[in-house]
Amino acid sequence: xxxEAVTSGIVGNEEKVAPQTAYLASISLPSTxxxxxxxxxxxxxxxxxxxxxxxxxxxxxIVEKIDLHISALLTxxxxxxNLNNYQEETDFKRDLPEWCTIDLLCAIEFAKKLPDLxxxxxxxxxxxxxxxxxxxxxxxxxxxxxxxxxxxxxMPDGTDVMQSLANSGSxxxxxxxxMFVCILDPLHRESFTIDELVLTLQLLFFTIAAPENLTPxxxxxLEKSVKSSMHCLMxxxxxxxxxxxxxxxxxxxxxxxxxxxxxxxxKQKMKEAEHSxxxxxxxxxxxxxxDYRPAK
Numbered sequence: 001x002x003x004e005a006v007t008s009g010i011v012g013n014e015e016k017v018a019p020q021t022a023y024l025a026s027i028s029l030p031s032t033x034x035x036x037x038x039x040x041x042x043x044x045x046x047x048x049x050x051x052x053x054x055x056x057x058x059x060x061x062i063v064e065k066i067d068l069h070i071s072a073l074l075t076x077x078x079x080x081x082n083l084n085n086y087q088e089e090t091d092f093k094r095d096l097p098e099w100c101t102i103d104l105l106c107a108i109e110f111a112k113k114l115p116d117l118x119x120x121x122x123x124x125x126x127x128x129x130x131x132x133x134x135x136x137x138x139x140x141x142x143x144x145x146x147x148x149x150x151x152x153x154x155m156p157d158g159t160d161v162m163q164s165l166a167n168s169g170s171x172x173x174x175x176x177x178x179m180f181v182c183i184l185d186p187l188h189r190e191s192f193t194i195d196e197l198v199l200t201l202q203l204l205f206f207t208i209a210a211p212e213n214l215t216p217x218x219x220x221x222l223e224k225s226v227k228s229s230m231h232c233l234m235x236x237x238x239x240x241x242x243x244x245x246x247x248x249x250x251x252x253x254x255x256x257x258x259x260x261x262x263x264x265x266x267k268q269k270m271k272e273a274e275h276s277x278x279x280x281x282x283x284x285x286x287x288x289x290x291d292y293r294p295a296k
Contacts, residue, residue: 057103069294073129097282114202127210134267134288139263150184206226
């Protein structure tokens with residue numbers, strides 16, 4: 001069962017804990033108390049989004065019928081709001097590139113539900129998606145496998161990626177273990193709740209975004225969104241445990257670092273296979289991994 005954090009309690013001043021960092025020092029419990037309704041609403045929205053993503057990944061999505069331009073995906077109606085248009089499949093198989101495309105779609109759907117995304121211009125939204133959604137996709141694959149109690153990354157069609165590599169005769173290098181096994185270790189070790197994970201993904205989305213290609217307004221908003229996401233996660237953790245929230249925050253930041261390193265390893269492996277890649281067959285991958293920019 002997915003555990004949900006309780007975010008409805010008010011933390012009393014007498015329970016205030018001495019913060020251990022400059023950032024923690026900037027968060028007072030009175031302001032935390034007033035922030036609880038917004039945090040509860042955000043966590044609830046993103047929790048539901050992740051649950052719908054679980055269903056979406058099991059549906060009969062025909063990728064070839066979707067306009068995979070990032071600009072189109074950002075403006076079209078949400079797939080998650082229209083799941084009745086699709087059927088859940090019990091017997092289907094996808095190859096790994098197609099799973100990557102599906103999970104990039106999931107990452108974009110998750111991003112579209114982030115409250116702060118609407119504060120960016122359309123061009124800045126596209127840049128954020130290009131920078132962040134591959135890492136979010138890798139994180140979603142790990143989180144879904146964790147909630148399914150798997151020890152390695154396993155896709156909804158039952159594909160165990162490590163087993164598939166072994167069956168193909170590939171040499172199982174340490175990097176593959178990092179990409180498909182070790183990524184799950186902190187999730188199982190810490191038993192993170194779904195609310196902790198969705199708010200951590202929100203923070204991940206904004207912290208890994210490269211500001212270089214953003215407009216001046218986008219750069220300014222990105223700073224605000226990073227701070228807002230940090231505060232949102234911290235408020236959640238304080239409402240859960242006033243004495244251990246700092247350590248829990250550190251564990252979640254370390255989890256994001258694991259996601260970032262693993263996504264980087266994935267990209268490196270994909271770029272090493274440049275000579276055998278079928279360009280534009282996997283159009284969303286071209287945009288999010290190889291930075292292909294279609295003409296407007």
